[in-house]
Amino acid sequence: MKVLLLIESLTSGGRERRLIELVKGCESYPDIELGLIVFSDRIHYKEIYDLDIPVTILKRVPKKNPKVFYRLYKYSKEWKPDVVHSWGSMSTILSIPTTQALGIPLINGSIVDAPENLSIFNKDYFRAQLAYPFSKVVIGNSNAGLIAYNVPESKKRCIYNGFDLNRINNLESNENIRLKFQIQTAKVVGMVGSFSPRKDFITYIKAALNLLATLDDVTFLAIGDGPQLEECKKLVPSNYRKRFIFTGIQKDVESLVSIFDVGVLSTNTKVHGEGISNAILEYMALGKPTVATTGGGTNEAIVDGETGFLVAPDSVEDLVQKLTLVLTNDVLRTKMGKAARNRMEKLFMLDRMTEQYITLYRRYV
Incomplete structure (x- = not known):
């Protein structure tokens, strides 16, 4: 099946990480042949080139160039996929003429x-x-x-x-990570995410500064990049810059997450609602x-x-209240960490996700 x-x-x-994980998972299914079309040349996950999947770039230049519809149709007519699986609202729209013309089932993975309170004028909702x-x-x-x-x-x-558990094999040692970032405190709190309007790093930073005034053995990490990074850096006073990295x-x-005692995901719910966060x-x-x-x-x-x-x-x-509770209660922190790992193994394993996708593909062939 293609x-x-x-x-x-x-x-x-x-979503990009999830696609990569699915490609890895499908390697266990020899009857599944995957192809990938990317509508730009922005490739952060270079590991895609190490996987057993042909990657084709169909750049939308300019973005409203209608030729991309024909190029996708031509590619699909020659490659003859049994199923088309789109991974975003625009890729779904681009796939509709081709899937309709060639009678190919469309699996819409755009959500x-x-x-909260999506407007009909929101482009993704439309x-x-x-x-x-x-x-x-x-x-x-x-x-x-x-x-x-x-x-x-x-x-x-x-x-x-x-989640592919192979990602947490062969991690860099905690000692090396602490040395690299000059972390000397016993406890570490971290947040992974983009410094963009969707994430609320500002609340995280304010909470960290509040905690640093009362807890003297904690370092806070902020992992990521984005347009709001410089603005966020200015919120940290010079006397705390060794404790907020x-x-x-x-x-x-x-490897950085492995040294955390607690992970944080602060979301700006005014402009964004999380799906299932890969950081979590x-x-x-x-x-x-x-x-x-x-x-x-x-x-969920x-x-x-x-x-x-x-x-x-x-x-x-x-x-601040919840972080203080977890940081100052070793028994609670350990218990919660074990429960979190057990829940991930029950609901969020790569094998489970892959099997569900494969079952869905086969249903429509």
Whole structure:
């Protein structure tokens, strides 16, 4: 069976990581032949070239150039996929003429977030509604996302992200990580994410500064890059800059997470609702409790009070309270970390995700 995957780019992001993981998972299925089309040349995940999948770049230059529809049609007619699986709202729209003309089932995988109060004027919501009639099934990585985008009951399907445990083999030693970033405190708190409007690093930083005034043995890490990075750096006074470290983009994120005592995901719910966050799965895989903003798919990943804590949006006070509770209670922290790892193994394993996708592909061939 031939499956053609379509995605706008392979920049550093959750859906892109999920596609990479699926390609890895499909290597265990010799009857599945994958092809990948990327509609730009932005490739962050260079590892895609080491996997057993042909990668074709069909750049949209300019973005509204209609020739891309024909180029996709021509490629598909020659390669003859049994199924087309789109991974974003625009790649779904681009696939519709081809799948309709050639009679190829379209698996629509565009639902990856769960915004509150979506407007019909939101471009992703509009594209989603436009594509539903042409989609055999619409996949979201959270039930909250499927609800937010008002996916028809008969077509919606939730498939959670799958984590590849091989990613946490052969990690750099904790000693080397601490030496590299000059971390001398006993405890470490970290947040992984992009410095963009969707993430609320500002609340995280304010909570950290509040905690540093009372806890003298904690270092805070902020891992990632983005347009708001410099603004966020200015929030940290000079006397705390050794205790609040901005690492920038790190290829070996898992090695940094391994030194965390607690992982944080602070979300700006005014503009974004999380699907299933890959950052949270990284924390869980490494047995770390998570303190995260309530809402969207985060509430499906975290069991409040068991694998971590959910906190109110924009609430520095709530975040400080929950972090203090976890950092000062070793028994609770260990218990939550074990529960988080167990939950990940139950719901968010790569084998489970891959099997669900393969079953879905076969249903429509």
